[in-house]
Structure formats: structure tokens, C-alpha cells
Amino acid sequence: MIDIHAHILPGVDDGAKNWGQSLEMARMAVADGITVMVATPHLFKGRTIDRTRLNTKEIILQHVAQLRHRLYEEKIPLEIIPGCDFPLGFESLQLLDDGRALTINDANRYLLLELPDTSLPPATEEICFYLQSKGITPIITHPERHMIIQEMPYKLKRLIDSGCLAQMTGNSLTGWFGRRVKKISRQLVKLGYVHLLATDAHDPKGRPPLLSEAVTELSRLVGENRARAMVNDIPGKIIAGEPCF
Numbered sequence: 671m672i673d674i675h676a677h678i679l680p681g682v683d684d685g686a687k688n689w690g691q692s693l694e695m696a697r698m699a700v701a702d703g704i705t706v707m708v709a710t711p712h713l714f715k716g717r718t719i720d721r722t723r724l725n726t727k728e729i730i731l732q733h734v735a736q737l738r739h740r741l742y743e744e745k746i747p748l749e750i751i752p753g754c755d756f757p758l759g760f761e762s763l764q765l766l767d768d769g770r771a772l773t774i775n776d777a778n779r780y781l782l783l784e785l786p787d788t789s790l791p792p793a794t795e796e797i798c799f800y801l802q803s804k805g806i807t808p809i810i811t812h813p814e815r816h817m818i819i820q821e822m823p824y825k826l827k828r829l830i831d832s833g834c835l836a837q838m839t840g841n842s843l844t845g846w847f848g849r850r851v852k853k854i855s856r857q858l859v860k861l862g863y864v865h866l867l868a869t870d871a872h873d874p875k876g877r878p879p880l881l882s883e884a885v886t887e888l889s890r891l892v893g894e895n896r897a898r899a900m901v902n903d904i905p906g907k908i909i910a911g912e913p914c915f
């Protein structure tokens with residue numbers, strides 16, 4: 671399986687705290703059947719907009735190179751691809767335009783787009799349109815955990831109809847985030863509003879890098895072939911920078 675959203679790089683955000691945790695996460699992912707993982711640190715290290723505390727393209731590429739080396743040394747068969755968890759906002763866009771923010775695999779074709787936790791700003795569609803005008807497809811991350819989309823799924827539909835993709839967190843489907851999120855996740859999947867699953871892993875225990883149980887749940891909803899596509903073919907095309915559909 672291919673996981674396109676994981677906070678596995680150590681000491682750069684609220685994900686893995688050190689190399690020990692990074693390697694433990696890598697071992698867990700491999701044991702669960704994950705062979706490729708996109709390392710996606712938050713663009714702003716402290717989660718608030720602070721241009722002095724950034725995970726720039728250079729920082730992420732440097733950490734990815736180090737992690738690849740550590741995995742090679744430890745004989746852990748996990749391929750790491752560079753990426754970024756990109757928050758919706760004009761400040762972030764400016765950093766992207768300046769070449770300081772990283773898209774998935776540095777290909778300028780796909781970008782993980784994180785909405786603010788409790789709001790859906792009026793500029794969301796405009797920002798998505800702007801990204802698409804530059805040839806970048808926004809991938810809306812974990813819509814099932816977003817307060818407004820939970821109440822009004824048609825707001826997600828609008829974004830999808832305008833060309834965005836949606837990535838669900840695997841563990842939302844397994845009940846990790848509670849019954850309500852699980853129920854909403856099932857609804858969004860059945861409505862056809864979900865294109866791929868990823869772990870959004872942050873550490874080995876609280877937010878682990880696991881997908882297989884979620885794929886079993888997903889298979890019950892959409893059949894095994896479509897479920898497998900959401901963790902193999904589609905993320906594979908995203909990494910390759912190819913059209914998904």
C-alpha cells in the first residue's frame with residue numbers, strides 16, 4: 671500500500687519526536703503492508719502562521735534524505751517520498767509561489783490541502799481554483815473530521831466537482847476518532863466523496879501508521895477492487911504526478 675500522508679520525519683512538527691519514533695513508525699507501517707510513504711510535515715512547524723518557523727522544501731528534502739539513509743541502514747523496506755501538509759491560506763500560497771513550500775514528490779501536480787479545523791473560509795474555492803490554474807490538484811485532507819463538512823457534506827461535493835480530490839484518514843473508518851466520525855466517514859465513502867485513504871500518522875501509539883484494518887472496512891462499503899485502488903493505484907498516480915481519473 672501507498673500512504674500519501676504521514677508525519678514521520680522527526681522533530682519538525684507535532685509528528686515523530688525523534689529518530690527512534692520515526693523508525694518505529696516505519697517498522698509498523700511495513701508490518702501493516704505499507705511499502706511507500708509520503709513524508710508530509712506541516713508547512714508551519716508550530717501550526718500557527720509564523721514565517722520564521724517553516725518546514726521549507728530544503729528542510730523536508732534534507733530530512734527525507736536522512737530518513738532514507740537510516741531506513742537503508744536498518745534494513746527497513748519502506749520507500750520515502752517528500753511532501754508537505756499544506757494549510758489553506760494566502761500566506762501558504764505565497765510561500766508556494768516563492769518556491770519555498772513542497773508539493774507531493776516536488777512535482778507541482780498534487781498538494782495536500784488542510785482546511786482550518788472549525789471553519790470553511792469563503793476563499794476556499796478561490797484558493798483551490800488558483801492552485802488548479804497552476805496545474806496543481808488540491809487533495810482535501812480528512813474532510814470527515816472537519817466540523818462544517820460533517821454537517822454539510824455538499825460543501826465537500828462542491829470542492830470535488832470543481833476538481834479537488836479528498837483523502838480520508840484510514841483510522842476514521844475503524845472508529846479510532848469515535849463513533850460519530852466513523853459514521854460520517856461511512857456516509858462520505860458511500861456518497862462517493864472519498865478518493866483515497868492515508869494514515870496521517872503522527873506517532874507509534876496515539877496516531878499510528880496503519881491502514882489494513884481501514885481497507886477491510888472500506889472493502890465492505892465499496893468492494894475490494896475500489897478499496898485497493900484507494901491505497902494503491904490512486905496514490906501511485908499522485909506520486910507519479912499523473913492524472914488519477
Ligand SMILES: [Fe+2]
Nearest residue numbers: 675677755870
Ligand atoms: Fe497531517
